Amino acid sequence: MVDSLSSDDAQTRSHDRRVAWSVAALIAGTVLVGALLPAPAAHRASAVPSADAACAEWSDGCHVCQRTEGGVACSLPGIACVPKEQSCLRRVGG
Template sequence: MVAPSPFAASTPDPASARTDRTVLGGIAAIVLAAVLIGTLVPAPHRPVAVAPSADLTCAEWGDGCRVCQRQADGPACSLPGIACVAGEMRCLRRTGD
């Protein structure tokens, strides 16, 4: 008598196949729901970035090379250095600070 090989394909029983289909259907439904929610829900509104020179509450702003201050007669800015690499313009000091 020959012993059955552990690698031989066996026919699955109907109850196990039904359970597998149910689990696979549930996973597909969750993935579909996540995709639909991601595409249908509107993105949160981000505030519009205002340049520091246009923001009246910003008293001093700069980019790492130049520094500007709000004066009574208009903004006054320093001169950049020779080898300066400018970064992002940001507010350094607000009015009342």
């Protein structure tokens, strides 16, 4: 009876070691892959949102423009609107 308990303990310890080494190998592999793969290129926005293909919607405070299937569509300005610098409101892609 004592022999079967020590045998079970040895099997459990052996199994636990295999699991621990497997987890450690998985973590090391994940870190290695993350370190070796190149990072995605960052999107460089154009100085003018209307010229930036990734900018789907932009505004100057008076007009709101969107890229549609038929081209660019812009709203009409409000009364006595003073335009500001254009800013991108919504991006598409990455």
